[in-house]
Amino acid sequence: MHDLPELPELDNLFCPEGPILEAQQQAAKLFGASETWFLVGGTTCGIQAAIMATCSPGDHIILPRNSHISVISALVISGAIPKYIMPEYDSNWDIAGGVTPSQVDRAIEDLEMEGQKASAVLVTSPTYHGICSDLREISQICHAKGIPLIVDEAHGAHFGFQPQLPLSALQQGADLAVQSTHKVLCSLTQSSMLHMSGNIIDREMVCRCLQTLQSTSPSYLLLASLDAARAQLSDNPDKIFNRAIDLAYQAKSKINKISGISILEFPMFSNFPAIDPLRLTIGFQQLGLSGYEADETIYKNHNIVCELVGNQSITFVINLGTCEDDIERLVSGIDDVSSFASILRIEGRSKFSVSAPFPDVKTSLNPRDAFFSKKRRENIKECVGKVCGELICPYPPGIPVMIPGEIISEEVLDYLLHLKSKGASISGASDPKLSSLLVCNV
Ligand SMILES: Cc1ncc(COP(=O)(O)O)c(C=O)c1O
Known part of the structure; x- marks a missing residue:
């Protein structure tokens, strides 16, 4: 209507x-x-x-x-x-x-x-x-x-x-x-x-x-x-976020007390003047757990859905609709992850660490020329050194690891396959199994 x-x-x-x-x-x-x-x-x-x-x-x-x-x-x-x-x-x-x-x-x-x-x-x-x-x-x-x-x-x-x-x-x-x-x-x-x-x-x-x-x-x-x-x-611009901010501080102070858990807080990135107080990024590095493993546990056992899952952390957003019960549930979910961490490790799911290969990017074509250039499909094992023809982006957080026109490096491929094996969803790849990639005919 x-x-x-x-x-x-x-x-x-x-x-x-x-x-x-x-x-x-x-x-x-x-x-x-x-x-x-x-x-x-x-x-x-x-x-x-x-x-x-x-x-x-x-x-x-x-x-x-x-x-x-x-x-x-x-x-x-x-x-x-x-x-x-x-x-x-x-x-x-x-x-x-x-x-x-x-x-x-x-x-x-x-x-x-x-x-x-x-x-x-x-x-x-x-x-x-x-x-x-x-x-x-x-x-x-x-x-x-x-x-x-x-x-x-x-x-x-x-x-x-x-x-x-x-x-x-x-x-x-x-x-x-x-x-x-x-x-x-x-x-x-x-x-x-x-x-x-x-x-x-x-x-x-x-x-x-x-x-x-x-x-x-x-x-x-x-x-x-x-x-x-x-x-x-x-109606209330200077007070409307008060409750959300209070809840975010409460959540952080409770979660910080849980063994093996860390919270991303200012000034961990010391070159940057602030971190949004309503974002709650929780790390499990000390427990040897990846963000994907923590996400799986917290979803299966507590039905809590994260905003964003990464290699080393999970992120939540506290906002106008968040209430105290949500925070209590989240704190007990994180507490459980901490308690179960040793069991998960016995099952053999251990800590991994891999760095995103941003510094090694080399470009052959600009994104528009690459987007419109003729392409062919190559087996992923044959792609190193070829010019990428599609935009490959693990989602979330929507950060592309390959942009059309960039030369595909071994590090980028390893990183991508690693993320895939850990359960990240890879958007943009025309072959969702990632056994092949589109490369530009150059
Ligand atoms: C940093 C950033 N910029 C832009 C966008 C696109 O926003 P929208 O989904 O409103 O189109 C997103 C979406 O997730 C984002 O995370």
Whole structure:
């Protein structure tokens, strides 16, 4: 009954003059943007529009190597050429951090030395694990050179509303920030917001890109849910997260007391100014358990589903819907994992450690050329040294380990097969068994 089509009374997402314009303006005011666009294709489509709006084919963009898959698809769509920054990587946690201001500075200088200028810098902050980059300094570095800063803030729509939460990307000077309102706030899945600030960005270009990328029949349910999420927050912006923050601190203090368990906390990644207090990443390294093994136990015995499972940890999100019972259940689930760890080890499932092979990436084609090049299928054992033709991405957390155009190394293959053997789901591979890969005919 509420799933209505584009009636004149309901306004037009691509040329809003009525209720959609009003809703977007109220969101812009709340989130501190000069303009906000509602998105019905998730943060994915906001990132694609942001990159298309700032980079033409052949332009250079600086971005972290561990960018989300949507950023890589934006490179294919826009034809932008990536200049990757290798994020800090903690092998004990098997988690990548953000990017530092000096890395951004160096990447800009490297391009300048090659006679190129970056058309945009993109930073993911927070990361899926909640690690925040120093966006204030990064935006100053970018703006000194007239380069726009785009922030993938998919996991940070709650930032900046109260002092215990990190500042938002816009509060720190970002020009475009894309937030998955559906992840941390309460809008429907697939609904996100793109916020703009400052005067570097061509707003007309952003509008054209969004119209190119989004459905001509945007769901009014999704749009209304964005307005509802905004309204929920507007009622009480500086107190609404109090309970969630309290519960997160309670959970951390109880879990920290459980034998053999550690929690990812500031300042473990010392180069980064903050970790989202509402992300709870729990490590089992001291018990010799992988995140996949812990996940299996906690799901089977307690019916608890993790947000994110990794080699060395599992991650949970505490949010507006979390209650004390949830925390108690989680604490007793983790307690059980700790007690059962010795039994699991007797069964022979021992600790493993493998580092993601980010530093060794070599590129032969840019992502767009590789995406459109002719391809053939090769047995996975024959792939070392060939040019990858597909985007291979263990999910979650959606960090590609091979991007079209990159030369396939032995380390990358070992890492991938290892993740697969540990139960990670590998997205993007056209052969889900990973016995073969698509490679480019070059
Ligand atoms: C860091 C990051 N960026 C972007 C996205 C894409 O967001 P959406 O699912 O809203 O399209 C995700 C989704 O998981 C993400 O983790």
